[in-house]
Every structure is written in structure tokens, then in C-alpha cells.
Amino acid sequence: MSNQIELHHKTLFGHPIGLFVLFFTELWERFSYYGMRAILVLYLVSETGGDNPGMGWSDGSAIALYGWYTMFVYLATIPGGILADRFLGQRKSVMVGGLLLCFGHGILAVEALWAFYTGLTFIVLGVGCLKGNISTMVGGLYGDKDIDKRDMGFYIFYMGINVGAAVSAILVGYVGEVYNWHYGFGLAGVGMLIGQFVYWKGQKYLVHVGNKIELDKTDNESSNLFLQIFKKSNSLIGFSLTALLGVYLGYSGDWSYGLLLIGIAFAVGFAIVVYNDGNKIEKDRILVTYLAFLIVIVFWGAFEQAGGLMNLYASQKTDLALGSFMVPASWFQSANATYILIFATLVGSFWIWWKKRGYEHSSIFKMAVGVIIMGLGFSFMSLASNEVSYNAAGEITQKSAMYWLMLAYLFHTIGELCASPVALSFITKLAPARWGAFMMGAYFAATGLGNKVAGLIGENASEAGDFWTFTGITIFCTIFGVLVILIIKPLKRLVHNAE
Template sequence: MKTDTSTQPNFFDSKVLGHPSGLFVLFFTEMWERFSFYGMRVLLIQFLTMSVIGLNPGWEMSMVDAGAIFATYAMLLYITPIFGGILADKYIGYRWAVVIGSLIMTLGHASMTLETEFFMYLGLVLLVVGTGFFKPNMTSILSEMYKSFPEKKDGAYTIFYMGVNAGAFFGMMLCGYIGERIGWHYGFGLAGIFMLLGTLQFWFAKPIFGNIGDVPNKSIELSESDIKNTHTTIHEEKEAVKLNPFTTLDYILIVITSIIGFLYAFDDAFYIVGKIKLFPETILGYDGKTLIIIAGLLIFLYLIISRIVRYTKIVRDRMIAVIIFAFFTIFFWMSFEQGATSLIVFARDNTQRVLIGNKAMLFNVFNLLLTVVPLLIISWVLFLLAKQTIKKALISNIVLAITFIGVWAAAIWMLGRDWSSNAYEVTFDAIKTVALDKAGEPKLDKHNEKIYEYTPISPANQPKEGDDIVKQTAVVSQLDILEKGKKVEIYEELGNFTILSDKQKDKLTTDFKTHNKATTIVQAEITEIKDNQVEITASWFSILNSFFIIALASIVSKLWDSRFNPPASIKYGLGLIIMAIGFGILAYGSHGISEGTRVSMMWLVFAYFFHTLGELFSSPVGLSYVSKLVPGRMIALMFGMWYLAIAIGNNLAAKLGGQIEKITEEYSLSVFFLIFTVVPIVAGILVIALNPLLKKLMHGVK
């Protein structure tokens, strides 16, 4: 979309940190959208797989089914922006697209707070549709703002990217904490509230942007200077358009492959939700789904190849380079996006998240700094923005102030809750039995001694004659101040005990009765008052990716600006290998652990460090190379193909992540993580080995 610049304001008349104030309006809009997106995402898998009976119950869906649902959602998130971008570019403009997308996503979050099957799935659909409108058009507004200032664009995108990560950071931290500690619907609801407020602050900031992002003016024609591909001459562009028009067959093949792609995306979800199969079971005696997907891939390859061969050699070679990068992109996202599924489950079920005494104090201090320092910095930016724009966009600034008051309030409440928790040692009776393996043989430790299990006595687990009854102890966190010797009732969830309030006990008793089950509430006694204890939420570990990006981005960026800047294929290959090291660390850390054993949280911290470093190495290679290497007539299709590669990677990530329990049960947790160690390393070595070929195919593009 080309915008008439005759009535645009001079953006650099109003500056914040050397950039137009409009950039920071976009910064905060994107921040709140990412807050809501990642805040919801970090809760979804946990909610779907949590037991239907518990202090914070979920749907008790199998990890395989939950992964398949998330796979459909993740794949569509990268497909709908293709259509949203087209609609904005041709009909409604970037600004309206952002607002429409934001409002649809707000409705999606609101729908998910109801937690019923219909509204949960409706919410996911609305989020997918809303993302389609929002995602491509925020960056389009940013690009349009800096069209006359190309030398400032890199710095602007860096600042904008910080907004993305700040939103993800606080969304996962606060929505995750509230969702896990208070209730899933509160976490989903908080995401929706900030999505709505972010929409309002963007809408009321319209005077700052002039007519940037408005409905396109079709009377304005593209000039020669608007040709996107700076590495292709205007003559080459015009010749490419003339020699390679889309044929009727091309359009037919695009429709066919699109239909097959959507059927593939929805198939598992439709079967899980409604037992509906979108593919025939068999075709000519073979699996129908497999045959149709293979046919779709072959048709898609024919479409791409048939179009590429019609171009001149240089243009054709550059497009082949893009296809090679897109292929390896699948392997990167297939592994990296485990952070949305298997790594959350690993943090919840297999990581030692309870810290006591000095370790708890150290974590609380670290978490305080980790929360407050970024909030202070961003609040300072908010103050600078308000000084520049308060007269032009008063209501926008008021809304933005309200959002930050809300975030500060939520953060202070979260920190205060962890700092004020008390720890008690409780004693209860348990049945001691020998742990057995799958073959029914006693499990042995490394000293060949038998391993014992201790089952707390409760109405559901009553001792039989001859059972060995022993005393067991556990350390429990509690906000209330209790006395030594007090009789309490405790409940075990996710390997940790909670001292029940009367309200919690009544709810659990009702839930067990509804499901015709005896309760597992345990009678206990407080035997000692301990030092402070804190239980880290499973969601907290997800913020490490955003934290490490903010901490490491400038360092890696300086490396790319130095003489050590490697070629694109080397960067991408190193990114894959470095990310794989993170999974290798998890494979090593989880090696040989028995069922119910939890590993140190530091394994997960180091894993996220290497995953983020791998992302920073790979991020320079991607959409920028598509825009550099592809001629204008083909750029929409190739952008679509790149997003399709990311969508396939996200889809595979969720489906494979859903196999964590199955692979762990059949083999081991270590084997599961080895998959994501070996595959990216092999892919990384291959793409590095292809560097001479890719360099040749790119014909001087760097």
C-alpha cells in the first residue's frame, strides 16, 4: 500500500530517545499484544493437561491431544497474516486492520475465561483470526513511517523488537503467575484486559500518525522507486512481470494446495473435538491422509518449480536460495517452539521448583530485580512519550498510564505474595511399598538397594492388614501464620503439598464426590516452622527467553557489525547447532532420573540461554533475505512460502512436543530431548556445508 505523504506530519518534530514518538506508540501497542499472546500461550497447555480434580483443575486432556490442538492453533497463526496483509493493503488500511485484529483478539481472550469447551475453542479461533489482521500490519505502519528515513530503520526495528520481548516477558510472568496460583480464567482474563487497553491507546493516538496506515488511496500509483527488491533492476522487474504472469493453472494449483494445507491443519483438531475425519481413511488400500498430503506436497513443489524456471538465471538462483533457507527454517522452529509445549510440561512436572531458606531468599531478590528494573525503564520511556504527546493524544496517554498502573499493581502483588509466604514442616502417615518397574520387578538405585514408594493415607488410600505404616514429612508453603502442633489437612498436586483452607477442602470434596471418587485429602500435623520457602511457577521459566534476548541482543548485534560477521548460511547453521546444545543440556540433566524425580532448575535455565543465543544467530536470516532475493512479482508468494515453513515448523513442534509423555514412558525423558539435539545439529551442519552453493546462488546479495 502506498500512502500519500503530502499531509503526513514531520515525525522527527516529536522525538523520544532520538526516534519519532509514533514509534513508541507502536512499541506499547505491540507490547500489550505480545503480553496477551504469550500470557495466554504459557497457560494453555497447562490448562488442557491439568487434572479435572484439583485446586486449579483443567481438562485432563492427554499431552498428545493437547499438542495436536496447539499444533493447529500454532500453524494457523502464521497462515492468517498472509490474508490479513492482503486485506489491509488493498481495502481497509493498516490502521483499521490493527484495530479490528486487536478487538477480535480481545473477544478471544474474553471467551477463553469461561473455560467451557465451546468458548475455549471459539477463543482460539478468534485469536487466530485477530492475529491475521494484527501481525503483518504493525510492521507495515512502522515501515511506512520510516520510508523517508531508511538510515534510521534498523534502530527503529531494534526498539520495536524490545517492545515485543517486554510484552512477552511480563505477559508470561504475570498471566502465568495469576493463572497458576489463582485460577486459569483469571490468567486468560488478564491477557484480554491488556489487549483491550492496548487497542484503545493505539486508536486514540491517531493524531500522532497523520494519515499513515489509513485506507489506501488507489489513485496513487507505484513509482519506480517503490520497487521493493533493491538487488533487481527496474528493467529486470518489468521483464520478470512480463515474462512470468500467473497463469490459470497457477491459480488452480494454489487453490488446491491451500485446501489440502487447511485440511491438514484442522484434521487432528476436528477429530479430537468432534471425532470428525477430514481425510478419507483409505484410498486404493493405502492411508488416505498420507496419500493426499504427499499429493499436495508434490503439487506445491511443481507450482514453485514451474514458476521459478520461467525466470532468468540470476533471479531463479536467488529464489532457489530462499527455498533452501525456508526448508531449514522448519527444523529450527520445530525445535525452538518446544518452549510452548514440552518445556512447559517439563518445568511443571520434572523440574525442582521449590526453594527453601537462603535459596528462596536469593530467588526472591533476583525476581524482584528482574521485575522492577525493566518496569522502571519502560515507565521512564512512558514518561518521555507523555511529555511529547500529551497535548496531541491526551486520552491515549491516560489509557497507557492505566495499563502501567495495572502492571505495577499486579507485579507488586505477585512479589509481595512470594516474599510473605511461610514454610512449615508437616508430618503424616504413609504406606511404605517397594517400587516396581514395568516388568513387576523391584526398582534398584545405583547402590543396588531397593527403591521405596510412600503413599499418604487418605480416604482413597487406606492401609491393608500387614502394610508398613511410616511417618513422612513434607515442607509446605502457606500465606497464613500457623502454630506448631496444629492439625491440618493437606493435598498433593504436581508433587507438592498444600495446606487446605476450609473453602479449598469443600471444593475438593465436592469434586471428588461428583466424579464418584474417594478423596486424597491427607490428615497431617505441623511439626516445625521452617525458613522461607517459595515455589516457582512453571510459567516463570518461559520468561527467560525474553530476558536473554534483551540481555544478549546488543552483544550479538555488535558481532554482526564487526569483521567477524559470517555469511547467512553460517549464521543459520550456527543458530541451529547452538540451540541444539540447549536440548543436549536437558538430555544430559534428565539422564537416568526415575519417575517422580525432579531435576535442578539450572538445567532449564542453561537450556533457555542456548535456545535464545541460537535464535539471535538465526534471526538475521529470514524475511530480510526474502525481500532482498525475490523479484517483486513473486515476493508475495515467497513471503507466503516462508511463513508456511514457519507454520509447518510450529505445527511439528506442537505435535512432537505432545509426545513427551509417550516417549518418556516408552524410552526416557533423555531420549525425548536427544531428538531435538540430534536433528538440529545435523540440519545445522548441512546448511553450513551448503554455504559455497548458497553464496553462488545469491549472486552477490549479502
């Protein structure tokens, strides 16, 4: 036991060694996820014939599936958080998630329709068990007073995500586009196997983090979330109104979105149950957390055009010739991660300088600024769309230059660096300990809803046109971010000096 305690307290570069175990685990998990993400939509729209056949879907159908898939990937973190909070603890839940991901990516390597949908299902379940819980474990490595060190720990952890994403988009993208889509899916699975091995070997550095919290009687009574929704009038009303809207939408002819709203109804009910469970300070902080979730939905609803609409734009409407070499469209998916590796320290240093100057530097402020900057990146896509020319038959006669995409991804990256790492740390600061993994799961569920919003925008882009789609995103994100900044002062009072 003393040896385990000694290992737990060992540090590397001033941080617990457990941080670097989680760093490399997440690096390889993100290698598998982003590698598959880089080629998924391209695989779906590729023709069914030829040397490297795809599924032959329309652009709208491919983006719609991409939106549903990425939404469920992140929504699954809600039951994943409950599994950790109430049954296994975060550490064991991450292990289960990694195993499911290994199976999922392995099945995707099989060239069969059943394997495609089965593999996607396993990946959804695996990410649900792993994603929110591993982030919560990072926060658990640090004491309550180690705020600055914890923030830096999350930045280091974030680097692991982006090293994996940058490398995978290039390797998996090249193998998938040039050789065989299923070889690409298989290569992504190899990355997940490596990540699972790293996590298994690093358990000795994580023995005091991510364990199941023993609940007292009150906590056990509140653990059945489904029943708790119907025990309080406010949670019952919130659930019922949202569910009725879903039923109405279903009877109007779209049961897929009707069922989605019914799912959101449960989320609304859960959110009110968690709010009811808190004391005065916890309730105030939970309200701010819910606003942060709304910011997250808006941010990722715009940002995640990258894997769908912008991925297809790169493939179909961008001049990819670089001399005699044709750049694979999937390689642009590495731009964001590569920019993060280059600019993360600069953006972090900027906020330190900004704070020393006495300017506003709260987490909510940074998130709002991130939304604005990311939204402005779409103005470059608006300019790019004006370069594309068509003939009378609607065929493209002139494509836009690659640098427009690179500029857009640069602004998206700076916006992400302002918003996303801070949001991860912010949730761990505000969430009550007994709801820690659940609230982190809710954060990623908000990310999932943002992904679905991205899918909705992408699948309807052909009707609105590229220019108005990209311009509309720019305008909305700018206005939304400014409105959040205008209410910063009352929001800061509600967090009760939590940051």
C-alpha cells in the same frame, strides 16, 4: 496534508516515531499471546476437579492441540497477507487483527467449552491479520539505502516482543496457576486492549506506511492465486503431487494430517506462482527466501518445545522448590524473553565485531548458526532427563534441577538472537514489493509449520523417552545447520547483493 507529512518524518532516537507506535502495539499483542501460551498446555492437563479445574487431558493430547493451535495461528498470516496486499493494506489489516484478538481473549475468559474453542478461533484469525503485516510495516518505515538502520529498527521492534513476553509469562502465569486459569486468559486480553488503543492513537505517525499498493493490469491478473496455480504446469504439478500424498494419508486413516498436506499443497502451488511472477533476479532471491523458510521450520520445530514438552517437563519433572516457595512452572516461559532483553545487544555487537574481522556474516549464515546453537541447548535437557528417577510403579522419585532448564533456554535464546531478527529483516530485503506482505505471511506460515512439527515431536516424546527426544533434536539441528553453512557461497550469489 503537510502536517501529516511532518509527523511522518519525525524521529525519536534516530528512528521514525512510527517504529515506537508499532513497538508498543506489538509489545501488548505479544503480552496477550505469550501470556496465554504460558498457561494453555498446563490448563489442558490440569485435573477437572479442585479449586482451579482444567480440562483433564493427557500430555500427548494437550501437546497435539497446542501444535495445531500454534500452527494455525501462524498459517493464518497467509490469508492475512493476501488481505493486506490485495484489499486493505497492512495498516488497516493490523487494526482488524487487533479487534479480533480483543474479542478472542475476552471470550476465553468465559468458563465454558464453547468459549474455549471460539476464543481460540478468534485469536487465530486475529494473529493472521496482524502478525505478518505489522512486521512488514516496520520494514516500510525505512528507505532502501537505510539497511543498517532498518536492521537496528527490527532489533528494537524485537525488544517490544520480548518485553511483552517476559512480563506476561510471570503475571498471566501466576494468576492462571495460582488463582484461576480463566482469570489468566482474561488478563492476557487486557494487554491486547491496551495494544489496540496504542495503535489507534498512533495512526498519525503511520499514514505513509502500510497502505494498499495500487496494482497494474498484470498484477491484477496474477492476484487470483487459486486460479494461477492451475494455469502453469510447474505449479499444477507441485500442487497435485502434494495433494495426492495428502489424500493417500487420509485414506490411510489420518484425515487430519491428510488435510494438512492438502493445505501444504496449496502453499506449494502459491510458492511456484510467486516464483513464476518474478524476473531473473527476483526468481533467484525468491529461491533463497524459500530456503530461509525451510530453516525457519527446522528452527521453530525444535524451539517451540518450550510451550509444550518443556513446559510440561518443568511442571512434572523439575524440582520447583525454592526454599519454601514453589516456583510456578509457567514462569520458565519468561526465561527466553528475559534472556533476550539481557543478551540482544551483546549478540548484535558480536556480529558487528565479527563482520569487521572479515568473517562470513550473511543472513543465511547467521540463521544456520542460530539453528546449531539452539539445538545444542537440548543437550542440557538430555542431561536433565538423566537426573529423573522412577520407582517400580513408574512414579517419579527424584526430579531434575531447575538450572538445566535455565541453561537450555539460554542457548535457545542465543540461537534465536542469531536467527530470528535477521530472518525478519532478510525477508523484507528479498521479497518483491508487490508480494511483500504475502511473503512475510509465508515466513510466519513456515513458523506455523515449525510449531506443528514441535507438536508432533512433543506428542510422541513419551514413546521415545525424554533423553532420546532431546538428544535427537540436538543431533538433527547440528547436522542441518552445518549443511547450510557448506552451501553459503552459491546462496550469496543468488541474492544479488541484496544485503
